[in-house]
Amino acid sequence: MCEANAYLRQEGKEEMFMEMVDKVTPGEDGLVLEDIFGRRKIIKARIAELALVDHRIILEKQE
Amino acid sequence: MCEANAYLRQEGKEEMFMEMVDKVTPGEDGLVLEDIFGRRKIIKARIAELALVDHRIILEKQE
Structure with missing residues (x-):
């Protein structure tokens, strides 16, 4: 997977926000992150960086 | 991988921009995409959506 x-x-610090994320889609209230089990979290942020082979998505808060 | x-x-249409992307990082001239072989492409765009289990990154052009 x-x-x-x-x-x-x-x-400058990175804090774990959500594990095993599959989908990230823009929603009305911010980014909607969905993990492989279908659980969702919403955050007012943007996708700043990806490092997929390392399994990393970096988000940055957006006002 | x-x-x-x-x-x-x-x-509304999706066009392949780059295959086998590993890293996406913001650069001065736009997003820098790097594939697993270290080849790079730069595009003035933002990451609009991710579907990682489907191996998909959706970009949208940014002026």
């Missing part, structure tokens, strides 16, 4: 972990980057 | 294919979405 090629899911990735989503990290929130703030002030 | 968990690379993905990057598609450019324009007017």
Whole structure:
């Protein structure tokens, strides 16, 4: 499976936001992240960076 | 390997932009996409959507 972990980057630090993310889609209230089990989290952020072979998605908060 | 294919979405259509993408990072001239062989492409776009289990990155042009 090629899911990735989503990290929130703030002030140079990265914090785990959600594990085993499959889909990231834009929604009305922000980005909708969905993991491989169908669980969802919403965050006002943008996708800043990807490193897929390392299974990493980097998010940055958006006002 | 968990690379993905990057598609450019324009007017509802999706066109292949780059195959086997590993890294996507923001650069001065736009997004820098790097495939698993280290080849690079730059495009003025944003990451609109991800579907990692399907190996898909959707880009949208940015002016």
